[in-house]
Amino acid sequence: MDLVLLFFIFVLAAFLGLELIAKVPSQLHTPLMSGSNAISGITIVGAIVATGANLNGTVGMILGFLALVLATINVVGGYLVTDRMLQMFKKKDK
Amino acid sequence: MEFDNVINLVYVIAATLFVFGIKMLGSAETARRGNLISGAGMLIAIVITLLDQGILDFKWIIAGLVVGTLIGGIAARLVKMTSMPELVALFNGFGGLASLLVAWAEFEKIKDFGWGAYSAEMGAPGYFSSIVIYLAMLIGGITFTGSLYAYGKLSGRVSGQAKVFAGQKALNALVFIAILAIGVLFTWTGDLALGDTLFLVGIALALLFGVMAVMPIGGGDMPVVISLLNSFSGLAASAAGFVIGNNVLIVAGCLVGASGLILTAIMCKAMNRTLGNVLFSGFGATSQSEGDGDDREPKAISVQDAYYVLEAASSVVFIPGYGMAVAQAQHVVKELGELLEENGADVNFAIHPVAGRMPGHMNVLLAEADVPYDQLVEMDNINPIMPTVDVAVVIGANDVVNPAATDDETSPIYGMPIIEAHKAKTVFILKRGQGKGFSGLVNKLFVLDNSRMIYGDAKATISELVNELKG
Numbered sequence: 001m002d003l004v005l006l007f008f009i010f011v012l013a014a015f016l017g018l019e020l021i022a023k024v025p026s027q028l029h030t031p032l033m034s035g036s037n038a039i040s041g042i043t044i045v046g047a048i049v050a051t052g053a054n055l056n057g058t059v060g061m062i063l064g065f066l067a068l069v070l071a072t073i074n075v076v077g078g079y080l081v082t083d084r085m086l087q088m089f090k091k092k093d094k
Numbered sequence: 095m096e097f098d099n100v101i102n103l104v105y106v107i108a109a110t111l112f113v114f115g116i117k118m119l120g121s122a123e124t125a126r127r128g129n130l131i132s133g134a135g136m137l138i139a140i141v142i143t144l145l146d147q148g149i150l151d152f153k154w155i156i157a158g159l160v161v162g163t164l165i166g167g168i169a170a171r172l173v174k175m176t177s178m179p180e181l182v183a184l185f186n187g188f189g190g191l192a193s194l195l196v197a198w199a200e201f202e203k204i205k206d207f208g209w210g211a212y213s214a215e216m217g218a219p220g221y222f223s224s225i226v227i228y229l230a231m232l233i234g235g236i237t238f239t240g241s242l243y244a245y246g247k248l249s250g251r252v253s254g255q256a257k258v259f260a261g262q263k264a265l266n267a268l269v270f271i272a273i274l275a276i277g278v279l280f281t282w283t284g285d286l287a288l289g290d291t292l293f294l295v296g297i298a299l300a301l302l303f304g305v306m307a308v309m310p311i312g313g314g315d316m317p318v319v320i321s322l323l324n325s326f327s328g329l330a331a332s333a334a335g336f337v338i339g340n341n342v343l344i345v346a347g348c349l350v351g352a353s354g355l356i357l358t359a360i361m362c363k364a365m366n367r368t369l370g371n372v373l374f375s376g377f378g379a380t381s382q383s384e385g386d387g388d389d390r391e392p393k394a395i396s397v398q399d400a401y402y403v404l405e406a407a408s409s410v411v412f413i414p415g416y417g418m419a420v421a422q423a424q425h426v427v428k429e430l431g432e433l434l435e436e437n438g439a440d441v442n443f444a445i446h447p448v449a450g451r452m453p454g455h456m457n458v459l460l461a462e463a464d465v466p467y468d469q470l471v472e473m474d475n476i477n478p479i480m481p482t483v484d485v486a487v488v489i490g491a492n493d494v495v496n497p498a499a500t501d502d503e504t505s506p507i508y509g510m511p512i513i514e515a516h517k518a519k520t521v522f523i524l525k526r527g528q529g530k531g532f533s534g535l536v537n538k539l540f541v542l543d544n545s546r547m548i549y550g551d552a553k554a555t556i557s558e559l560v561n562e563l564k565g
Contacts (some may be wrong), residue, residue: 003222006336006344011347015111017352024120026447027470029357029454032119033324034182035129040328041110041185042136042191042346045143046338050199051158052149060202065154067195070188072162073169078185079133082169082201085178086126088461091468 031085038078044071097147104142105342108484111135112346114352116353122467139342140223142179153343173460176419179452183320185243190237193330194297197230200337201293205286217337223337224281224289228296230333232273236307242320243308247452258376266306273299311377314416314493316451318372320362325354357453363445364473366499366509377506392523395546397555400522401562407484407520410438411476413513414456415449416528417490423554427489428463430556433563439484444513445467446494477514486518488539489552490525498538521545524552 024032050064112135118128120541144155164373173181200223204212209220216223246252273296280292311319335343371377404410412431418424431441443465448457457470480486486493495515498505515521516539523540525547539545548555 006339006341009341010332010336010344010348013348014352018115018350018356019114020116020120020241021353021356025122026121026360026445026454026472027457028122028125029360029447030178030182030452030458031129031454032116033357033453034144034178034185035119035132036116036350037182037189037324037327038129039116039132039136039187039346039460040189040350041192041330042139042141042325043189043331043334043342044136045139045340046196046334047158047192047240048140048143048155049146049148049338049340050196050203051155051351052146052151054199054203055150056549056565058202058206060199060206061123061154061200063195063202065158067192067199068155068158068439069112069162069165069193070195072159073166074185074189074192075166076163077130077170077181079136080167081178081181082129083126084170085271085458085461088127088175088458088464088465089122089125089356089467090461093467 017088027089031082031089034078034085035082036077038082041071041078044068044075047071097145101142101146102341104138105340107143108135108139108342111138112349114147117348145528146358173426175204175459177292178248178458179316179320179450179455180245180248182361182452183241183248184322186320186323187238187241187245189327190234190241190323190330192234193334194231194234194238194300196334197227197234197337198293198297201227201289205290209284209286218339220284221281225277226333226336228277228280228293229231230330230337231297232277232300233291233326233333234330235297236304237323237330239301239304239307240319241304241323243305244316244323247308247313248316256312256315256376262306262310262376262481263374263387265493266303269299269303269306273303305543307373311373312377313375313451314448315365315372316452317448317455318358318365318369320452321354321357321361322369323354323360325351328352328354330446332491347353353376358538359449361453364511366511367509379437388540392540392545392547395522395548397548397558398562400546400548401559403520403522404434404439404485404559405437405485407434409483409485410434410442411444411471411480411486411515411518412441413486413495413515414443414460415443415489415491415493415494416455417552418449419450419455419459419490419491421490421526423489423553423556424459424465426553426556426560428465430560430563431465431469433560437563442471442476444471444473444486445516446473446513448490449491449494473513477517480514480517483518484520486515486521488515492537495539497542498536512557515539515545516542519544523547524555525549550554
């Protein structure tokens with residue numbers, strides 16, 4: 001694992017993120033926030049690995065399991081609620 | 095090794111889908127599809143991770159996924175749109191805590207393996223692992239308790255007021271320095287027993303700091319806090335990505351961190367305050383003086399009279415604020431808007447960027463009430479036409495329409511961009527009582543010659559107006 005490469009990715013992702021969001025109209029700020037909040041639930045990947053790679057019943061496994069539950073709530077709830085909100089945004093149909 | 099490459103390739107695809115998803119969230123036409131695409135990215139990232147050969151036991155993974163899906167799914171179904179800020183705060187907190195726990199679990203692994211074997215497996219020096227583990231724990235911990243406290247303030251479970259006390263800043267600084275010092279020691283020591291103690295103390299301090307940081311921030315500044323915590327939850331995930339050396343966590347977390355940061359900056363700009371001022375000043379905790387001795391009294395108007403004015407108006411602008419959310423008045427407001435349109439008036443809704451308790455809060459409420467989004471006008475677009483508007487109806491908004499922000503240099507909110515309701519020919523202000531706004535200021539708008547107060551519950555008032563119009 002090349003550590004410098006990880007930082008490289010981090011910095012590029014930061015600039016990409018800044019570019020992507022800068023132009024979002026304010027009416028979409030709430031869905032943007034809850035949608036990006038769901039993405040931050042990507043920790044779920046780390047939680048899966050932590051739960052699965054530690055031996056059953058060890059502290060590491062229990063911590064991983066808790067992380068997994070929380071991250072799953074974050075992911076599933078975040079995406080569903082964002083969808084629910086966006087579904088309500090309608091144009092005038094007259 | 096071969097299969098690791100496949101996993102990493104799939105992670106690249108997932109990251110690409112996140113990028114597209116976020117981009118599409120930027121336009122109302124494509125937003126819903128964007129959210130689905132980003133969700134698809136998440137799904138394939140999860141599925142490919144499950145195929146990881148390092149996983150020994152699936153029982154608990156499946157249990158965790160099922161429990162989390164049930165809770166998250168039910169919460170997303172049941173939440174009221176007015177409570178969206180609370181839910182987002184809560185989800186932010188969960189994400190933060192998950193990142194903390196992932197870092198902690200990794201540290202447990204180090205305790206099992208010993209530093210030597212762990213470093214060899216990770217291909218990273220021990221100091222790097224300990225720094226990023228500590229960072230992920232720290233950011234995650236602050237996000238968790240900060241979000242929970244923000245949730246408490248938003249839902250009214252704790253007082254939404256800013257809490258300040260003597261020496262608060264010094265105490266916060268002290269805790270923060272302690273957190274840093276313990277982090278340095280934690281990185282420094284190779285001794286796992288000492289490291290374990292330091293780590294646990296670090297967790298306790300991070301959790302404490304999250305609460306202390308949100309304490310001096312009042313309810314009206316919540317849009318900034320939620321945006322910042324949103325950013326933090328992303329950064330925590332990104333830090334967790336460094337911990338386990340996983341690119342998709344780093345990229346996705348960083349994207350969220352950047353987006354939260356931009357929203358934070360937008361919110362601060364909309365209040366003409368710096369982030370430092372929002373976070374540390376305890377704004378709204380102290381009640382300000384009554385201003386410059388303007389002793390004109392606000393003039394009230396009856397619903398009946400208000401109806402005659404509205405009935406004759408050819409253009410009406412509604413200016414909603416947090417009070418509309420509290421009164422759950424969005425549906426009747428929409429009905430009133432429709433009736434006025436049928437009556438031949440031009441109806442718009444003017445939305446201030448920080449109206450409500452989270453960015454875009456008012457837009458979501460009005461969208462829920464089926465107000466088409468092209469009727470929702472941003473501040474910069476409504477102000478130029480304000481002088482041509484016959485009636486501006488302020489519903490539960492206060493500071494965002496206070497003209498003192500434009501003409502009174504002594505006002506604490508001077509310089510904050512406002513919706514210039516006072517320029518409309520007539521202004522109706524729906525208000526529960528004669529209280530002050532979040533800033534504790536007397537609103538100059540209320541005493542202007544063209545302003546009329548309609549006291550009472552906003553929902554009841556508007557329902558009466560609706561009945562009159564239908565009448």
